[in-house]
Amino acid sequence: xxxxxxxxxxxxxxxxxxxxxxxxxxxxxxxxxxxxxxxxxxxxxxxxxxxxxxxxxxxxxxxxxxxxxxxxxxxxxxxxxxxxxxxxxxxxxxxxxxxxxxxxxxxxxxxxxxxxxxxxxxxxxxxxxxxxxxxxxxxxxxxxxxxxxxxxxxxxxxxxxxxxxxxxxxxxxxxxxxxxxxxxxxxxxxxxxxxxxxxxxxxxxxxxxxxxxxxxxxxxxxxxxxxxxxxxxxxxxxxxxxxxxxxxxxxxxxxxxxxxxxxxxxxxxxxxxxxxxxxxxxxxxxxxxxxxxxxxxxxxxxxxxxxxxxxxxxxxxxxxxxxxxxxxxxxxxxxxxxxxxxxxxxxxxxxxxxxxxxxxxxxxxxxxxxxxxxxxxxxxxxxxxxxxxxxxxxxxxxxxxxxxxxxxxxxxxxxxxxxxxxxxxxxxxxxxxxxxxxxxxxxxxxxxxxxx
Amino acid sequence: xxxxxxxxxxxxxxxxxxxxxxxxxxxxxxxxxxxxxxxxxxxxxxxxxxxxxxxxxxxxxxxxxxxxxxxxxxxxxxxxxxxxxxxxxxxxxxxxxxxxxxxxxxxxxxxxxxxxxxxxxxxxxxxxxxxxxxxxxxxxxxxxxxxxxxxxxxxxxxxxxxxxxxxxxxxxxxxxxxxxxxxxxxxxxxxxxxxxxxxxxxxxxxxxxxxxxxxxxxxxxxxxxxxxxxxxxxxxxxxxxxxxxxxxxxxxxxxxxxxxxxxxxxxxxxxxxxxxxxxxxxxxxxxxxxxxxxx
Numbered sequence: 001x002x003x004x005x006x007x008x009x010x011x012x013x014x015x016x017x018x019x020x021x022x023x024x025x026x027x028x029x030x031x032x033x034x035x036x037x038x039x040x041x042x043x044x045x046x047x048x049x050x051x052x053x054x055x056x057x058x059x060x061x062x063x064x065x066x067x068x069x070x071x072x073x074x075x076x077x078x079x080x081x082x083x084x085x086x087x088x089x090x091x092x093x094x095x096x097x098x099x100x101x102x103x104x105x106x107x108x109x110x111x112x113x114x115x116x117x118x119x120x121x122x123x124x125x126x127x128x129x130x131x132x133x134x135x136x137x138x139x140x141x142x143x144x145x146x147x148x149x150x151x152x153x154x155x156x157x158x159x160x161x162x163x164x165x166x167x168x169x170x171x172x173x174x175x176x177x178x179x180x181x182x183x184x185x186x187x188x189x190x191x192x193x194x195x196x197x198x199x200x201x202x203x204x205x206x207x208x209x210x211x212x213x214x215x216x217x218x219x220x221x222x223x224x225x226x227x228x229x230x231x232x233x234x235x236x237x238x239x240x241x242x243x244x245x246x247x248x249x250x251x252x253x254x255x256x257x258x259x260x261x262x263x264x265x266x267x268x269x270x271x272x273x274x275x276x277x278x279x280x281x282x283x284x285x286x287x288x289x290x291x292x293x294x295x296x297x298x299x300x301x302x303x304x305x306x307x308x309x310x311x312x313x314x315x316x317x318x319x320x321x322x323x324x325x326x327x328x329x330x331x332x333x334x335x336x337x338x339x340x341x342x343x344x345x346x347x348x349x350x351x352x353x354x355x356x357x358x359x360x361x362x363x364x365x366x367x368x369x370x371x372x373x374x375x376x377x378x379x380x381x382x383x384x385x386x387x388x389x390x391x392x393x394x395x396x397x398x399x400x401x402x403x404x405x406x407x408x409x410x411x412x413x414x415x416x417x418x419x420x421x422x423x424x425x426x427x428x429x430x431x432x433x434x435x436x437x438x439x440x441x442x443x444x445x446x447x448x449x450x451x452x
Numbered sequence: 453x454x455x456x457x458x459x460x461x462x463x464x465x466x467x468x469x470x471x472x473x474x475x476x477x478x479x480x481x482x483x484x485x486x487x488x489x490x491x492x493x494x495x496x497x498x499x500x501x502x503x504x505x506x507x508x509x510x511x512x513x514x515x516x517x518x519x520x521x522x523x524x525x526x527x528x529x530x531x532x533x534x535x536x537x538x539x540x541x542x543x544x545x546x547x548x549x550x551x552x553x554x555x556x557x558x559x560x561x562x563x564x565x566x567x568x569x570x571x572x573x574x575x576x577x578x579x580x581x582x583x584x585x586x587x588x589x590x591x592x593x594x595x596x597x598x599x600x601x602x603x604x605x606x607x608x609x610x611x612x613x614x615x616x617x618x619x620x621x622x623x624x625x626x627x628x629x630x631x632x633x634x635x636x637x638x639x640x641x642x643x644x645x646x647x648x649x650x651x652x653x654x655x656x657x658x659x660x661x662x663x664x665x666x667x668x669x670x671x672x673x674x675x676x677x678x679x680x681x682x683x684x685x686x687x688x689x690x691x692x693x694x695x696x697x698x699x700x701x702x703x704x705x706x707x708x709x710x711x712x713x714x715x716x717x718x719x720x721x722x723x724x725x726x727x728x729x730x731x732x733x734x735x736x737x738x739x740x741x742x743x744x745x746x747x
Contacts, residue, residue, distance in 0.1 A: 105710075106710045109710070109713065113502040130500050133500070134500045136501065223691075224691035225691035276603070276691070277586060277600045277603035277693055278586065278587060278603075279691070280689055280691045280692040281602065281603050281692075282585060282587060290588070412712070414711060414712055415712050418707075421691055422695065422696070425691065425693055428693075429693060
């Protein structure tokens, strides 16, 4: 009798645990993240399992309603307004959920593994290739071909190409960013240095930083962990490169790349840029907002932060980045998000309709007007310049006319990017010469790329 | 001869199982299954989104053993534990003894010391990050010093351990307080007649009598300290010069598994941690016979 009861209970337990994890069919194929973040529940067990994971869920596809997930709280109010307009036309409810950058990718991956992605979400260059190759994103090729609102020729090329894999298009470009030189007018006035303008070279920039440095503040602060808002621009401006076009070899050991890196390490050594310890504890944008630094190189996505900071709004402004030899080699490393839909969404038509609307000229104009971001649709960003009164956003706007270089990426960008950031520490602190560090990075990066 | 089971026994047995079933299911689904799965994964080179895993045998383990970053992370974790566990246990024990006496505002003090335990670790880390900030931080400005608390590779792990001590103090203290309730007053009275002072009473009566509690606290705290992650994750960035000297094993696991999507290798790193914790715990279980007195 006892045996029988145990047998029944054990099989009950087994069955329950199977329902609980849904995809437990193959132990090896279900990483543990599935259970922690988004239980891949079978249809019947869905309500219980979903409730349990609700606070950690990224929003999943529910019939008749669209879930939209993004990672930037600053953009939510404006985007919700645009999405509401679409809802008014289509009669379908759509809510935007915000998950911060780090958790976004953890949860998105868990969602993709468990087949519970939100309907519509942002894609980024770091991981796009992986999601496209594994058929996680809805193939939009035919829908775009049949649409009168979307013509991929209207968007910046690099962003369109980014979301392409094997001739298929998986996302519609959302926005574009440019990098520009933010500066503190008050410190420039105090030190008697002329404001940066479009005649500056990188050498002028370094010289100005030296003049702007005293006991109270530094000339320029580098963001050691953020390549796009810093040395990548200089590397390409000086004729170097980070990754080859075929994404097989690293360009960090190129003499021009090393020269570009040396510009910054020399500034740190000279004291016109704070040392690594300082910038790792307090980010350059925080230093700028605190009046501790005269210049900071930032992306256009930082606008909301500066606008909402009283000190920055009163004292700071923005100019174009310097060039190396002639204005032709003024470089802005750009990136752009894409609107993508889940391949297994329960509302494919509604999801496409929303993406089509978000990519339309009308919505892209609106996005710029509301000051959410510059738009990926060429020629719609002029309105963005007037979205904020306290800064002359032409600094960012004019960078669109500079040489636009798409942010270097490969299939597993984070692997070598993290490695590069870690290794560069020795260069920033001066423990090792720059060229040695760069050559070391190139060697490791080549190994990483070979593994992809 | 087979013993006949009465109806009552049968029903007790059945209900017993039914009552522990929810916990069992929870444990199996949330703990045991992921644990086995992690060990299984450590033998694979995992593909994207759980598809296309390739069995690689012991390759991941070979790589771990030769990976200096893993050893550095293990050493960082041990340094953290060596500082956090003994100091937090000793201070908590002394506090518990003090707060066990009749004292004005006793419950207020108990609440104050327990509060850090209630606050979310992320919030604690954010506040301490600003206290420690070398340029604008309260600590450096009040004492007018210039110490890079969290960006000097030589001291940052200890700065973080300090926060660890502060935040587990209350938890350890409450456990010790519970243990102290069990100590009969007669022993102290007898010792006083023999002329024992406060220190003697602490060392010869209190500590031996609550040694099971001390043992429990030490075992659980070592396990907890070896798994330190959230404090470090919140305070140290990839571009912090102290990064390599503060990265803990769980942090390394997080980095590989979730940031770089190398789930198989990440799993191997935590299996190594599991083995280390197992060894430490077994040593303690053997060692306890020498100093833990169960009555």
